[in-house]
Amino acid sequence: MDENKVIICRCEDVTLKEIRDAIREGFTTVEEIKRVTRSGMGPCQGKTCGLLIAKEISQMTGKPMEEIELQSIRPPYGGITFEEVTKGTVMENDK
Amino acid sequence: MKNKANVVIIGGGVVGCSIAYNLAKKGVKDVVLLEKSYLSSGATGRCGAGVRQQWGTKQNCLLASESMHIFEHFEDILQIKRDIELKQKGYLLLAYSDKELEQFKKNIVVQHSLNIPSILLTPKEAKEIVSDLNIEKLVGAAYCAKDGHANPFQVTLGYAEAAQRLGVEINKFTEVKDIITKNNTALGVQTNKGFIECKKVVVAAGGWTQNIVKMAGLDLPIYSERHEILVTESVKNVLDPMLMSFSYNIYCQQEPNGSFIMGYGPENEPPSYNMESSWEFLETMSKKATWLLPPLKNIRVIRQWAGLYNISPDRQPIVSQINQLEGLYVACGFSGHGFMLAPAVGILMADIVTGDQLTYNVILDLERFNRGEIIEEPSVV
Numbered sequence: 001m002d003e004n005k006v007i008i009c010r011c012e013d014v015t016l017k018e019i020r021d022a023i024r025e026g027f028t029t030v031e032e033i034k035r036v037t038r039s040g041m042g043p044c045q046g047k048t049c050g051l052l053i054a055k056e057i058s059q060m061t062g063k064p065m066e067e068i069e070l071q072s073i074r075p076p077y078g079g080i081t082f083e084e085v086t087k088g089t090v091m092e093n094d095k
Numbered sequence: 096m097k098n099k100a101n102v103v104i105i106g107g108g109v110v111g112c113s114i115a116y117n118l119a120k121k122g123v124k125d126v127v128l129l130e131k132s133y134l135s136s137g138a139t140g141r142c143g144a145g146v147r148q149q150w151g152t153k154q155n156c157l158l159a160s161e162s163m164h165i166f167e168h169f170e171d172i173l174q175i176k177r178d179i180e181l182k183q184k185g186y187l188l189l190a191y192s193d194k195e196l197e198q199f200k201k202n203i204v205v206q207h208s209l210n211i212p213s214i215l216l217t218p219k220e221a222k223e224i225v226s227d228l229n230i231e232k233l234v235g236a237a238y239c240a241k242d243g244h245a246n247p248f249q250v251t252l253g254y255a256e257a258a259q260r261l262g263v264e265i266n267k268f269t270e271v272k273d274i275i276t277k278n279n280t281a282l283g284v285q286t287n288k289g290f291i292e293c294k295k296v297v298v299a300a301g302g303w304t305q306n307i308v309k310m311a312g313l314d315l316p317i318y319s320e321r322h323e324i325l326v327t328e329s330v331k332n333v334l335d336p337m338l339m340s341f342s343y344n345i346y347c348q349q350e351p352n353g354s355f356i357m358g359y360g361p362e363n364e365p366p367s368y369n370m371e372s373s374w375e376f377l378e379t380m381s382k383k384a385t386w387l388l389p390p391l392k393n394i395r396v397i398r399q400w401a402g403l404y405n406i407s408p409d410r411q412p413i414v415s416q417i418n419q420l421e422g423l424y425v426a427c428g429f430s431g432h433g434f435m436l437a438p439a440v441g442i443l444m445a446d447i448v449t450g451d452q453l454t455y456n457v458i459l460d461l462e463r464f465n466r467g468e469i470i471e472e473p474s475v476v
Contacts, residue, residue, distance in 0.1 A: 032133045035140060035248040038352070043328050043397045072400075075372050079328060079395035085381035086392075 011042020113441025119261035141402025185336035186242035281422035302403030329353030
């Protein structure tokens with residue numbers, strides 16, 4: 001497996017190599033890795049990469065998965081346009 | 096963790112890390128920095144990432160332009176490899192009344208005395224810089240092409256890395272529990288990982304500074320207040336400068352990665368440590384943003400969060416020793432401008448701690464409030 005070709009964060013195009021480099025540099029929490037690599041800052045807010053990063057941290061540091069905190073979940077839960085906010089939320093199917 | 100230090104710095108935000116680096120650079124040995132979470136986890140990592148030099152007081156202009164000089168040469172000065180994503184595409188300050196425009200004119204005179212390249216613009220000229228800008232009700236604008244954006248995480252980590260290279264010990268996830276004093280002198284800091292005996296304690300804990308100083312039995316005239324902010328999905332580059340208005344109350348810029356980041360100063364926000372997001376903010380921000388830049392209506396908000404402004408009586412930083420307690424120093428009260436002033440503040444605090452003459456001719460000591468020397472800065476959000 002070429003860790004340069006494995007994408008962990010699809011929104012921000014962050015590779016497995018970048019995640020592992022960050023952990024080796026001493027960033028051993030999901031929140032820190034988010035800030036160093038931008039993983040989890042895209043539209044899905046880490047819904048995909050958060051767990052994958054936690055797993056990498058667990059494997060590289062030996063810390064059990066259940067002790068690794070995931071990133072903070074921030075509102076809004078899904079992307080919403082400014083227009084939807086100002087006019088009241090309109091569901092995609094209603095248009 | 097060391098159990099003895101020369102200087103203990105409490106707070107691993109951009110200000111604490113800048114102080115740590117500058118102390119080590121001056122040759123101070125055995126500097127230890129303590130951070131209760133990860134570096135930049137407080138106000139630094141929650142800020143709007145803007146760096147501006149367009150201020151109304153001479154000392155703010157001086158600190159901001161000296162800081163900008165350091166941002167411009169960050170990798171060379173700190174001797175590190177870290178891209179701080181500096182973007183100098185300007186700040187466009189919007190005036191919605193003649194009074195506001197008059198103030199901008201006065202500010203520009205001050206700025207020019209320090210070679211800050213700001214200019215006054217007509218609404219039409221403002222629209223030439225930002226074609227999507229709604230110029231209805233706009234009277235004029237001030238613009239400095241050298242203002243802009245930098246990445247707060249990378250700047251903080253850059254200072255931390257450079258400080259560590261010079262011998263500073265940085266302890267993340269280390270919480271301060273007490274400051275031990277005797278006969279009005281600081282003796283050391285108790286943490287959740289042990290006691291550190293030290294001669295000097297520098298508190299740069301952002302929104303929590305007053306609580307930390309209280310551990311030493313002292314009250315500071317500062318308080319913390321929630322400010323909210325949001326970021327959108329990343330789109331192609333359409334907005335170069337930071338847009339900012341004091342009267343319409345907004346700041347908004349597009350970051351180098353394509354996301355828009357924006358916020359406003361809350362009204363009637365009580366002092367607190369509340370860092371929850373609110374739907375009221377999302378709604379008001381959406382209205383403000385789409386009025387100012389109508390094409391934004393189709394862009395998606397992907398995340399909102401909040402952080403703490405640490406506010407001083409004149410909304411200016413307090414970078415000072417504390418006369419009542421030998422060996423205690425604070426850098427606080429940044430009132431929303433800590434990130435952009437941190438490079439110069441680190442140099443100043445290193446001067447104060449080592450007893451050297453101040454590198455910059457500014458008054459930021461705590462005693463100014465007793466002397467009645469309040470700094471009146473007209474240009475704050």
